[in-house]
Amino acid sequence: MIILFGVFVRYNEESDTHWVDYRKGNNITSDIENDFYFRYPSFQDVHVMIFVGFGFLMTFLKRYSFGAMGFNFLIAAFGIQWALLMQGWFHSLDYTDGKIKIGVENLINADFCVAGCLIAYGAVLGKVSPVQLLVMTLFGITLFAVEEYIILNVLHAKDAGGSMVIHTFGAYYGLSISWVLYRPSLDKSNHLNGSVYHSDVFAMIGTLFLWMFWPSFNSAIADHGDGQHRAAINTYLALASTVLTTVAISSLFEKTGKLDMVHIQNSTLAGGVAVGTAAEFMLSPYGSLIVGFFCGIISTMGYNHFSPFLEEKLKIQDTCGVHNLHAMPGVIGGIVGAISAAAATNTVYGDLGLENTFDFTGPFAKRVPTIQGGFQAAGLCVALCFGIGGGIFVGLVLKLPIWGDPADENCFDDEIYWEVRHS
């Protein structure tokens, strides 16, 4: 890793000491216009989502909190390094000297890339070994970088919040791996596959930090100015709306009318996933509310009805329910993105605004919104294919009996990988 970084990675103009000359050459009047000040606060919010958000969200299991946080930490830290390289080759390579030039936007993209793998981790939580996780991350990041390149650069689809690139890909990648690694006797660990009172409170730390910082996630790499502004507003509204429908549906579908923490911890976030692609479009505030409204319903019902079906009929064991939180809302997000792109008009966006928002410049100068909608839909298909195909391939690799995965009766148990002190 160090050698690869030594050969390939350098600072970009805005993080290099030559910035002072670069500024003059580009008529930039103040240090505040360094990209750092546009993106660093959002970067830190995303960083919190990756390490605290995903990490704590998975602590809900009664005896797998160390593994949830610790392996999340491990694969995220490994993943961001590998992602800087892989994404760098595809996106930030300076062809004049063959070096990858990195700045704050690369750090955000590396965090995004890792998010895809952490989503996949959610599907196999408690059932794989740390070595398997590292292999899964190594392949996951690589597949992600290729898939992202195809969707964003070749197809020129827009996906600011990664509904397709991150959530759809990551969820189906994890679910496919879980399908290949199906454990028929997993019920031997059933006594550990659940929460206790305090572990549910810990998991809420993850939920809340994900929920709060999701507007930063969806706006982090949106266009400077109105793009970031609008993406944050749309996400804020979609999430607020999801919370209400989640609570309502959770209460309606329990016989006792009581609320279920599983829904509150997970389904409240579905709106943020689903508004990802369209966040920087002129989705309009009520559009965001509608997206959030339906995702809250679908995601909560998914936990009640679809997860048991997946496990019994399709033989997919999905520990955290990523199908309900990431897969379905991600696909919805891709569709919403395609429709709202196809429906974009000069009246709503303004001539310059339309060009800015969809980057109809350079080789794509002649593209119109309806065509863009088609390419958005194509992007969604690419994400699905990479997720399912890549997941099956990596699942087969992980099925080799060399990775030290836990026995069926030791799943969801920290004891086999951690020194646990008994008080």
Added chain:
Amino acid sequence: MIILFGVFVRYNEESDTHWVDYRKGNNITSDIENDFYFRYPSFQDVHVMIFVGFGFLMTFLKRYSFGAMGFNFLIAAFGIQWALLMQGWFHSLDYTDGKIKIGVENLINADFCVAGCLIAYGAVLGKVSPVQLLVMTLFGITLFAVEEYIILNVLHAKDAGGSMVIHTFGAYYGLSISWVLYRPSLDKSNHLNGSVYHSDVFAMIGTLFLWMFWPSFNSAIADHGDGQHRAAINTYLALASTVLTTVAISSLFEKTGKLDMVHIQNSTLAGGVAVGTAAEFMLSPYGSLIVGFFCGIISTMGYNHFSPFLEEKLKIQDTCGVHNLHAMPGVIGGIVGAISAAAATNTVYGDLGLENTFDFTGPFAKRVPTIQGGFQAAGLCVALCFGIGGGIFVGLVLKLPIWGDPADENCFDDEIYWEVRHS
């Protein structure tokens, strides 16, 4: 809600794709001058205070952590949507087309508005049903928007950190409701009305995030530039000072000389409340310390002496002690604001600075600091009247036997509203 948003809510110029034209029309040279970059980091801090800060602060009860976090989440998510509409009609209505134009400042204001209702929740924590909470929030937001309009626009009082508008109103609103809903047999739940070791640690998560981000709370909607800068410094100092007096008083008034977590969790925050109104004034660093110093004393003594008095004599059951944390410091904050506004001089502020700070422009161009002080005091009275009057009215509504509130022996217990897994 979706229909109302569809009819009324649109993006403002800075979050709309027409921003590129707007920029040119207003001689704005760089995207970085979009209001988003002035306010978004503060917004995210405020967001953390609302959802993690208030949510976890209330997890101190041994078996009401789900309710504390979960219902906090629910009413905050509901409240921000309703607040965007109510505040929008009063503050952000574009009279040319009858639409509310929203941007990041509206999101902050919606969070502020919700803060008032969450403070009120603190007074009734564990004693009401989720439906009652939603009704309380619906009325609370509405009252808040009217009260805020009168104080900030009609009286033209300044209240950057909301000592009057948020804390005084919210606390007396909640206390009045609690007074109307007085439960004489609440001691049947006494065994659950207390903390355990781990729940006190969880509550400290809330305390610390509130404490740390309070400078952002008080500076979030202050004037760009020196206004935000000064508000952050004043709050930082007041809070630091409060911690010291809280610890000292907590230790002095216990017979054993031991510290009480209730004080550390709550009274350490009183300085931030009390410096809210005056935060953007030239209160001077030692002025902030003095405010924090006295509030630490008053708030801690309130927990020891005033809370029992409230409960026994005035029949007000105040679960979280919002009277000590929000009501008294809020009133002090209003008074400090009135005095420091009345004492403002051209020497200290500079001619332009005085005009900027108090917005002595337009219809208020002739106002002088002494008059302004009077209007500040009037604002405090308005907040008190709305809080007490509104609280009594809403309390009577909530007394109707149709809302499914818990029986006296089921208070402070998650079991009646949540699926609780017993390990």
Added chain:
Amino acid sequence: MIILFGVFVRYNEESDTHWVDYRKGNNITSDIENDFYFRYPSFQDVHVMIFVGFGFLMTFLKRYSFGAMGFNFLIAAFGIQWALLMQGWFHSLDYTDGKIKIGVENLINADFCVAGCLIAYGAVLGKVSPVQLLVMTLFGITLFAVEEYIILNVLHAKDAGGSMVIHTFGAYYGLSISWVLYRPSLDKSNHLNGSVYHSDVFAMIGTLFLWMFWPSFNSAIADHGDGQHRAAINTYLALASTVLTTVAISSLFEKTGKLDMVHIQNSTLAGGVAVGTAAEFMLSPYGSLIVGFFCGIISTMGYNHFSPFLEEKLKIQDTCGVHNLHAMPGVIGGIVGAISAAAATNTVYGDLGLENTFDFTGPFAKRVPTIQGGFQAAGLCVALCFGIGGGIFVGLVLKLPIWGDPADENCFDDEIYWEVRHS
């Protein structure tokens, strides 16, 4: 304290209402160029590290969570006030009127100063009384301010992330105090000197917030523009690299191959410490990875091999292992800084860039990189001397039998200073 603030402390130009005139006088075109917008997001991240990061990192002991968080809160709140004064006299004194002029950079520096004392607290955690902590902080801040003045102003060494000024000083200060206060019968409290499952999860909250926000710590007071940008990137990379080596070494050195939470909680942070001094230099991405790589190894092995040696042979009882997390990585950071400063060339930095980065202006205009490297090394020695010398002196003061320290059998127990409710 209030009197001292009243006499000495005022707002600086950027937080004063005269800013509007100051702006005009300095050709600043927009409020966004107020230092507040360059530094406030980083300030808040640092603030979280100090109060939540350090506070929760120390909650790992099974019955000392109140003391860890509560006393951390107390001494940090006390320390920042005292630091504003002490650092103000040395750094921000306006000689025209004898006042200290404060702005957001002073708040960050006060937080940094407190970090040194909190590191020292880690070495004596559970073994001293709150009064002793306050005395330790009072002296610690004072020594820090003098040491910092000598290193940064007299020697003109650079230390953006404080490897020398904060970590080396703080760690040796604490270790020396712990050495003087050696308790031969500390094993009477052995049953409390350890963690339980949930306390380890709480400690991870501290670890993760420290880890995530460390890039802000190292970049908070770096130069505007590329300096802050580069410091954040270097720290991000060093930390990511440390996590991998920590996990690898932790697993290798346990006989069972299991991971130890102590390592994950602490050693993963060593890379951030070690890259502190050189963070704003052109260390290059792979340089950061190398630093992180070696620090992960050294720090983890320190917990396994060096800590027992320190306790048995050198009679230093180091509760949190600050020697492994702060002392060794801090010294390494100082050395890396000296080497990379000495190796700086015009080719890599550019003429203007070299001058900007090392501030070779004014009385230091003639200094060259090799000389700068020597002064950096001298700075490291100053930090060591102040830490060890100051620590021994303060340790002797604290040995006086007037401070109410706990008996050997009451160490690591909240009961003696806190009201603990037994459920």
